[in-house]
Amino acid sequence: VQLVESGGGLVQPGGSLRLSCAVSGFTFSNYVMTWVRQAPGKGLEWVTTIWHDGSIKYYVDSVKDRFFISRDNFKNTLFLQMNTLRAEDTAIYYCVTGHWLDYWGQGTLVTVSS
Amino acid sequence: DVVMTQSPLSLPVTLGQPASISCRSSQSLVDSDGNTCFHWFQQRPGQSPRRLIYRVSNRDSGVPDRFSGSGSGTDFTLKISRVEAEDVGIYYCMQCTHWPPITFGQGTRLDIK
Numbered sequence: 001v002q003l004v005e006s007g008g009g010l011v012q013p014g015g016s017l018r019l020s021c022a023v024s025g026f027t028f029s030n031y032v033m034t035w036v037r038q039a040p041g042k043g044l045e046w047v048t049t050i051w052h053d054g055s056i057k058y059y060v061d062s063v064k065d066r067f068f069i070s071r072d073n074f075k076n077t078l079f080l081q082m083n084t085l086r087a088e089d090t091a092i093y094y095c096v097t098g099h100w101l102d103y104w105g106q107g108t109l110v111t112v113s114s
Numbered sequence: 115d116v117v118m119t120q121s122p123l124s125l126p127v128t129l130g131q132p133a134s135i136s137c138r139s140s141q142s143l144v145d146s147d148g149n150t151c152f153h154w155f156q157q158r159p160g161q162s163p164r165r166l167i168y169r170v171s172n173r174d175s176g177v178p179d180r181f182s183g184s185g186s187g188t189d190f191t192l193k194i195s196r197v198e199a200e201d202v203g204i205y206y207c208m209q210c211t212h213w214p215p216i217t218f219g220q221g222t223r224l225d226i227k
Contacts, residue, residue: 043204044157044163044206044208044218046213046217058213058214060214061215094162099210099216100153100168100210101165107162
């Protein structure tokens, strides 16, 4: 199982970023997928989960209507579109399998700062 | 939302000695089918988290048998029978019985005395 996140970087408050997670080693289309984040020096925070077919999506309240999770089961890729970014969104974003969080990627750092 | 409270938050341990971390949930994690969605994670310095224990007491593949999980309802424990240097890191508990949201404990930092 391999999960490789990309797309992080420095963005100004109010800006947007799109994270990607390329997966391999398992049948992606059969799996629920999750994004978890970790602010610098802080603990883990669940962000969002998407059903295997994309039919159901859940979000933590703090990102609702700003972040949008999606997936491309043909390209084995998970996405996180992040809009109207705030300083408090600064974190490492991890792509994780399932909602039992079986396997984790290495993470991609998002820094929101002017 | 279910609040997960870990103790202690800092755990200095002598090599070869046992260690124990407690996690308490604000409500029972047993669902209507009698299942408990509760897991433990380890995050070594500079690494991504990895799951150690799933469904309270089941070790993930490759996890040494010195790690064990127990508990029920609202009280859970992670035990390390003999701490080794590679066990240094932060340990998190997590519940997924009452989700969304999935919630984590604050983390317990284990280091060597």
